[in-house]
Amino acid sequence: MQAYAIWNNKGGTGKSTISFHIASRFAELNPNRKILVVDLCPQANSSMLILGGGLAGEKEVLGLCSQSIPKSVVGYISNAILSRGIPKLDNFSIQVSTLNKQMPDNLFLLSGDGNLELMAPALNDEAMRTPFPGLADPWKWVHEIFTRMRLELSDEWTVFFDTNPSFSIYTELAVCGATRLLVPVNADDSSRVAVKALFALLYGTNPPHQFFGNYTFAARALQRGISIPTVHLAIGNRFTQYKGAAAAFAAFSDATADQLHGEFTSSPQRFSNRDAPATNRQEFLDAYVVELRDFNTAGVVAAHLGTPLSKMRQDYYPVHSDPDVKVNKSQITVGLQAIDNVVKRIEL
Numbered sequence: 001m002q003a004y005a006i007w008n009n010k011g012g013t014g015k016s017t018i019s020f021h022i023a024s025r026f027a028e029l030n031p032n033r034k035i036l037v038v039d040l041c042p043q044a045n046s047s048m049l050i051l052g053g054g055l056a057g058e059k060e061v062l063g064l065c066s067q068s069i070p071k072s073v074v075g076y077i078s079n080a081i082l083s084r085g086i087p088k089l090d091n092f093s094i095q096v097s098t099l100n101k102q103m104p105d106n107l108f109l110l111s112g113d114g115n116l117e118l119m120a121p122a123l124n125d126e127a128m129r130t131p132f133p134g135l136a137d138p139w140k141w142v143h144e145i146f147t148r149m150r151l152e153l154s155d156e157w158t159v160f161f162d163t164n165p166s167f168s169i170y171t172e173l174a175v176c177g178a179t180r181l182l183v184p185v186n187a188d189d190s191s192r193v194a195v196k197a198l199f200a201l202l203y204g205t206n207p208p209h210q211f212f213g214n215y216t217f218a219a220r221a222l223q224r225g226i227s228i229p230t231v232h233l234a235i236g237n238r239f240t241q242y243k244g245a246a247a248a249f250a251a252f253s254d255a256t257a258d259q260l261h262g263e264f265t266s267s268p269q270r271f272s273n274r275d276a277p278a279t280n281r282q283e284f285l286d287a288y289v290v291e292l293r294d295f296n297t298a299g300v301v302a303a304h305l306g307t308p309l310s311k312m313r314q315d316y317y318p319v320h321s322d323p324d325v326k327v328n329k330s331q332i333t334v335g336l337q338a339i340d341n342v343v344k345r346i347e348l
C-alpha cells in the first residue's frame, strides 16, 4: 500500500492544486479503493478545494478546525501525543461527499488546519525532548506519527499528503509518513536548485555541513533508521503564465532534468523501482518525469468550485466577481487528459 507525499521545497509549484485533482480523479477511477488526503500544510489549500473551493471550502475547513476536538490534522496529532497511541482515524477524518456532494464517496480527508503552525513549536519541543532511558525515542516517535497511521490502514487505502514547501516539522512528518514522493516542478530556473535542495534535505550533503551536519533531519533520520520515501515522479507543471520566455515552453528545463538524472545515476535507490531499470537519460526521463500541461480555465474553475474536472460541463460558471466564466468542452477534455496522464502513473 502506497502513501504519496506531494512535496517540493519550492513554494507555488502546484502541490495543492495537483493534490486536489489527482486525489479526486484517482478516487473516481478506483471506486473499490479508499483514498485519504492528509493535508499537512497549515494553509489548508487542498482541503479547501476538496471541500468545495472558494469561500464555501474555506468555511467548511474552519468548521472542522473549530470543533472542540478538531476534525483535522491538529486534532489527530494532539490525540496521538496525548494518548501515546494511534488515534482512531474516523474520529478525525471525514468522508468528503458528506460535505461536498460533487466528490466521490471513496474520498476521505484529514483536513488541514491553520493551527498546525501554532502547534509546530510544541511539536518540535516534544520531538527534541531528551530521551528517557528505556522509553521510546521522542524524535523517532513524533516523526513516525503518520507512519503508524499508514501501517494501521488496510491494503484498500491509498494516501496522499499535501505539504508545505518549508521543511518544518509538519513537512517532516508528512515525508516520514509517505512511501513515495510526487515532486511538482516548474520550468523556471529555480527548479533545478529546488531539486538539489530536496535531496540535500532528505539525505544530507556529502560531506555534511561542518557545523550543522549533525542537527539536520537527514542525520537524525539516518541515525534512527527512519525510511525516506523514494522519488516516484517529477511532475513538470506547465503553467501558461511562464510561457513568456521561449525556453519555458517545455514543462521541464534541461537543467532540472540533468539534476534529477545526476541524482539517479549516483543514487538509484532514492527513486522508486521500475520493472526495467533506466539505463540512460532518456529512459530515466520516460520513467520518472511526467508533463502536466496547463489545466487551463476548466481545471482552474473546477478547483475553484471544488468539483472534479470529470464532472464539469460546458457552461458559464461564477468565479469571484465574474459571474460568467466560460468553460468549453475541449478545455475539459484536454485538462482531464492531462490529469489522467499523471494518475495512470500512480500505483496502488
Ligand SMILES: Nc1ncnc2c1ncn2[C@@H]1O[C@H](COP(=O)(O)OP(=O)(O)OP(=O)(O)O)[C@@H](O)[C@H]1O
Binding pocket: 010, 011, 012, 013, 014, 015, 016, 017, 018, 041, 043, 045, 163, 164, 165, 237, 238, 239, 240, 292, 293, 294, 295, 296, 299, 300
Ligand atoms: N497546471 C496548472 N495550470 C494552471 N494553473 C495552475 C496549475 N498548477 C497550479 N496552478 C495555479 O498556480 C497557483 C499555485 O498553485 P498551488 O497553490 O497549487 O501551489 P502550491 O505548490 O500548493 O503552493 P504552496 O507552496 O504555497 O503550498 C494556483 O493559483 C493554481 O491555481
Ligand SMILES: [Mg+2]
Binding pocket: 015, 016, 017, 041, 043, 045, 046, 163
Ligand atoms: Mg499548497
